[in-house]
Amino acid sequence: MENRHLSAFLLFALAAAAPLPAAAAPDNGKTIVITASDMLKFSVTQIEVQRGQTVRIQLKNIGTMPKDVMGHNWILLKAGSDVTAYATTALSAKGEAYQPKSLADQVLASIPLLGPGQTGEVTFVAPDTPGSYSFLCTFPGHFQAGMRGELRVK
Ligand SMILES: [Cu+2]
Numbered sequence: 001m002e003n004r005h006l007s008a009f010l011l012f013a014l015a016a017a018a019p020l021p022a023a024a025a026p027d028n029g030k031t032i033v034i035t036a037s038d039m040l041k042f043s044v045t046q047i048e049v050q051r052g053q054t055v056r057i058q059l060k061n062i063g064t065m066p067k068d069v070m071g072h073n074w075i076l077l078k079a080g081s082d083v084t085a086y087a088t089t090a091l092s093a094k095g096e097a098y099q100p101k102s103l104a105d106q107v108l109a110s111i112p113l114l115g116p117g118q119t120g121e122v123t124f125v126a127p128d129t130p131g132s133y134s135f136l137c138t139f140p141g142h143f144q145a146g147m148r149g150e151l152r153v154k
Helices: 002-017 083-091 101-106
Strands: 030-036 046-049 054-061 072-077 107-114 119-125 131-136 148-153
Touching (some): 030 072, 054 072, 083 131
Antiparallel strands (some): 072 131
16 A cells, blocks of 8 residues: 555656656747758858747757867857857867856857767747847857858847
C-alpha cells in the first residue's frame, strides 16, 4: 500500500515536472531557419518581424570542419549596441565560447557555438521598438568576413 501511494506520488511529481509542450509559439509566431557553412556565410542575413512577435531562430551548422576551427553561433544584439565592439571583445573570449560575459547585457538572444552537423535554436519575443537589430557570428574572423545580418522590427 505504501508503495502504491509512493508510485502515485512519483507519477504526479513527474507529470508536474514535465516540460511544457515544445515552446508553444502562438499563431503569430515566426520561424526562421538559418544555415551556416564552412564558407563563413549565414544563409539568411535579413529577417523581418513584427514588434512583439514570437520569433524562433534555428541555426544549422551544415559545414564539416571541426568546431574548434569553424564553429558558428548566432548572437542578436539590443538596439544601440556597437556590433563591431562586441565582435572585437568576443575575439578574446574563447573561454566563454566567444560570448563575452562582460557584454551579456547587450545580447537580446543567442544560440551558442555549434560544431559541424549541429543545430541550435532560440525563441524570443521581438522588441516593441521598431528598428534594426544586428546579429552576428562571433567565432574569430567570421563577423569580420561578413557573418552578420540584420533583424528588422516593423
Ligand atoms: Cu561563424
